[in-house]
Amino acid sequence: MQADTTWQAVPPAVPAGRLVAPSATSPDRGISPYSRAAPGRIREGGHAPGRRPPEDPTVDTAPLYVGVDVAKAHLDVALGPDGPVSRYPNDDAGIAAVLGTLAAHPPALVVLEATGALELPLAAALVDAGLPVAVVNPLQARRFAQATGRTAKTDALDARSLALFAERVRPEPRPLPDAAARDLAALTARRRQLVAMRTAELNRLGTAPPAVRRDLEEHIAYLSARVGDVEGRLAEAVRSSPAWRDRDELLRGIPGIGPATSRTLLAELPELGRLGRRRVAALVGLAPLNRDSGTLRGRRAIAGGRAAVRTALYMAALAAVRYNPALKAFYGRLVAAGKAKKVALTAAAHKLLTIADAVVRSGRAWDPAFAGAGSQA
Numbered sequence: 224m225q226a227d228t229t230w231q232a233v234p235p236a237v238p239a240g241r242l243v244a245p246s247a248t249s250p251d252r253g254i255s256p257y258s259r260a261a262p263g264r265i266r267e268g269g270h271a272p273g274r275r276p277p278e279d280p281t282v283d284t285a286p287l288y289v290g291v292d293v294a295k296a297h298l299d300v301a302l303g304p305d306g307p308v309s310r311y312p313n314d315d316a317g318i319a320a321v322l323g324t325l326a327a328h329p330p331a332l333v334v335l336e337a338t339g340a341l342e343l344p345l346a347a348a349l350v351d352a353g354l355p356v357a358v359v360n361p362l363q364a365r366r367f368a369q370a371t372g373r374t375a376k377t378d379a380l381d382a383r384s385l386a387l388f389a390e391r392v393r394p395e396p397r398p399l400p401d402a403a404a405r406d407l408a409a410l411t412a413r414r415r416q417l418v419a420m421r422t423a424e425l426n427r428l429g430t431a432p433p434a435v436r437r438d439l440e441e442h443i444a445y446l447s448a449r450v451g452d453v454e455g456r457l458a459e460a461v462r463s464s465p466a467w468r469d470r471d472e473l474l475r476g477i478p479g480i481g482p483a484t485s486r487t488l489l490a491e492l493p494e495l496g497r498l499g500r501r502r503v504a505a506l507v508g509l510a511p512l513n514r515d516s517g518t519l520r521g522r523r524a525i526a527g528g529r530a531a532v533r534t535a536l537y538m539a540a541l542a543a544v545r546y547n548p549a550l551k552a553f554y555g556r557l558v559a560a561g562k563a564k565k566v567a568l569t570a571a572a573h574k575l576l577t578i579a580d581a582v583v584r585s586g587r588a589w590d591p592a593f594a595g596a597g598s599q600a
Contacts, residue, residue: 286331290385291321292378293335293342301382302328304390308379313341318348325354332396334389336361343405350399357394364388400493407460407467408490414453414483415531421446457486473582477589479543479550479575487535488579496583503580507532509573525569533572540572549591550574 287306292299294313300321301308309324311317325333333349333356335342342358349356368374368384388394400408421443428439461467467489474485488495494503504510508528514521525533544554550571557567582589 287328288386288389289325289328289330289333290382290387290389291333291335291342291345292382292385293338293345294378295341297378298345299378299382300324301379301386302330304383304387306383306386308382310378313345315344318345321345322348322352325349325352330354332357332389332393334359334364334385334394336364336385343399346399355396356399357389357396358399359385359388359394367392403460403464404490404493407457407486410453410457410460411486411490412531414450414457417446417450417453421450454482458482461486461489469586470583473586473588474579477543477575477578477582478547479539480579481539481542484535484539487532491529492532495580500577500580504573504576507536507576509533509536509569509576511573536572536576537568540568540575543575544568544571547575549578 287303289303290301292301296313298311298313298317298321299308300311302324311320333354335346335356335358337358337360346356346358364385367388368376368381371384371387373380373384373387424439424443424446428436428443431439461471470489471485474480474488475482480488492503492507494506498506501510506528508525508530510525511523512526513523540550543550544567545551553574554567554571557570558564562570578589
């Protein structure tokens with residue numbers, strides 16, 4: 224637990240547990256004038272270890288941690304874990320009002336949950352205003368609230384729980400993607416949606432009666448045209464950016480990674496080549512997790528992460544274990560050792576991610592030597 228760094232002046236008569244000032248009749252026992260009194264005891268030592276009291280005890284120097292619960296219609300802003308909660312509309316005017324409030328109360332950190340892109344306008348505005356922002360996993364935030372005994376759930380309580388999460392966990396603020404990167408991610412997601420709809424219609428076509436077959440065929444043709452249009456826009460977006468164009472060429476030079484996988488990595492894994500292979504694998508959800516307790520040694524398994532990126536890499540691994548010499552040999556060794564083919568494919572996807580990370584980090588085109596890049600951080 225972190226030391227209490229909130230300092231305030233109080234009148235002579237104060238309840239137990241509040242900050243007390245020394246009186247003229249109090250014996251000098253080396254007690255700081257800012258120590259905290261408690262029933263039946265007096266804490267000595269002055270102030271929290273490693274911290275000095277402020278020069279002016281009337282000034283509250285505690286950092287402010289803000290939690291924002293984002294909904295489609297409104298924003299609930301908590302100024303601290305036990306502070307006031309204000310509600311604003313989730314529109315341009317409401318976001319401007321939130322910025323005004325935070326300008327009057329500068330925060331050490333603002334924490335929001337990822338809520339299916341509803342949080343992006345506010346997060347972008349906060350970043351533009353120079354405020355530290357962290358967008359966190361909703362499941363992680365909810366489990367934290369439950370672990371701290373906050374089992375009830377309302378918008379105001381969620382905002383206070385996020386403020387407490389910010390204060391205790393201190394998630395690292397990360398820069399948000401710019402408008403071009405957000406557009407690329409949106410186009411990538413839209414292509415994925417269109418392909419899923421087309422696949423569903425193709426599956427229906429196989430058993431469709433004559434009465435609806437023509438309608439299905441027309442819809443499949445329409446969806447195919449839309450997929451082609453979105454792919455053209457994706458290609459144009461990548462070509463228009465020198466950085467994306469260079470990275471796309473590096474990634475597509477790896478046997479097994481095609482245009483769809485490369486653009487998914489560009490749009491949804493900007494950390495590639497920057498964090499190191501272990502952290503990137505954990506972000507994607509391809510890092511095998513230990514399941515050991517006492518004498519039990521459980522099977523390692525992957526969990527969590529960015530499902531869209533993981534799916535793209537798994538599909539790329541299906542091609543890589545056939546056409547990439549390094550991945551083909553790697554996959555063959557695992558199968559020969561008795562690993563299930565699905566487990567071996569997942570390991571190949573992990574290996575493919577490691578190779579892609581090494582290629583992007585080094586800026587050098589792929590060659591079989593990169594198959595051994597996994598031994599490097």
